[in-house]
Amino acid sequence: MPEISSRIDLIAPRGYCAGVDRAIETVERALDELSPPVYVRGEIVHNRHVVDTLTARGAIFVATEQEVPEGATIILSAHGVAPEVHANCAARRLRVIDATCPLVSKVHAEVRRYATRGATVLLVGHTDHDEVIGTSGEAPDQVIVVEDVEQARTVEVTDPNNVALTTQTTLSLDDTTEIVQILHERFPALLMPPNGDICYATQNRQDAVKSAVAAGADLVLVVGSQNSSNSNRMVEVGRAAGAEAYLIENVDSVDPDWLTGKRRVALTAGASAPEVLVREVADLLAGRGFDRTGSDTPSAEGVIFALPREVRVP
Ligand code: SF4
Known part of the structure; x- marks a missing residue:
C-alpha cells in the first residue's frame, strides 16, 4: 500500500487528438450510414481497443486495398497513405473515404512541393511507421528517411544545396532538435516548413x-x-x-x-x-x-477537424 x-x-x-477523433467518427458514421460492408485499411488509429471496438460494430480491417472486393467502400487510416494506394483503389473502383489527419496531409503537401523543386527530402521519422511509409510515397525517389543522429551525420544527398526537411508528426521535439541541428550544419541551405511538422x-x-x-x-x-x-x-x-x-x-x-x-x-x-x-x-x-x-477533462485544446464529406451530415 x-x-x-x-x-x-x-x-x-x-x-x-482531433485527428484521431475525426478518424474514429468517420468509421462510426460510415457503419451507421452506409451499406455494409465497410472496409478499413490498416489500423484506423494505432490502438487495439479502438480496432476491436470498431470490429465488433462491423468494420472489416484489412492490411491492403487489394483485399477489398471491387466496388466496395474503403476507409483510409489517420496515418495517411502513398498516392500509389489511391491509384490502386481507383483501379479497383473502390469508394474511398480518406480519414488521413489534415496535419499529416500537410506534410504530404510539403513533400510534394519540395520534390517539385527537385530537392532531396530528408524525412525524420521511423522507417516502418505507417505515416512515414505514406509520406515517403509522395516522392519515393527523392525522400530519404533519417531515423537518428547517426543517420543525420552520414546521409548522402545528390545536391547539398537543394535539400529539404520534413518530419513525422508524432516525434519528440527534444530528439528531433539534435537531428535538425546536425542537418542544418551539414546543409546550410536546408529548406524546411517554418513551424515544423510535429x-x-x-x-x-x-x-x-x-x-x-x-x-x-x-x-x-x-x-x-x-x-x-x-x-x-x-x-x-x-x-x-x-x-x-x-x-x-x-x-x-x-x-x-x-x-x-x-x-x-x-x-x-x-x-x-x-x-x-x-x-x-x-x-x-x-x-x-x-x-x-x-483533470477530469482529458483535453480542452479546442482543435476540431471537419469530417470527410462522404460522412458529413448535410
Ligand atoms: S498528426 Fe497529430 S493531430 Fe493528427 S492524428 Fe496524428 S497525433 Fe493526432
Missing part, C-alpha cells in the same frame, strides 16, 4: 508529461498501444525528465511492483488511446490507496 500522501494525478491534455497534440501531451515530472511525479504511466509512436515518445519524455515511466495497453498491464514507494503517479494517454482505459487505471490505483487528483 502507498503512504498516506501518495496520489495519482490525471494529467492533461491526454488521449484523443503536431500540436504530440507537443502538448509531451509538455504535460514534462510539467508533471517537474512538479514531482516519480512514476509516469502512459496508456497506449506498443505501435503508437506518440505514446512511446511520451514514455521517453517522462524518463528523460527523470521519472520512471511505462507504456501500458490497459489496466492489466500495470505491474504492482512499479507502485511500491511511489508518492506521485502521473497518468496520461497517447493521442490514440480512449479515456475509458485511463479511467480503469485510475480506479485501480484509487483502489490501492492513491488519492485521485488532476
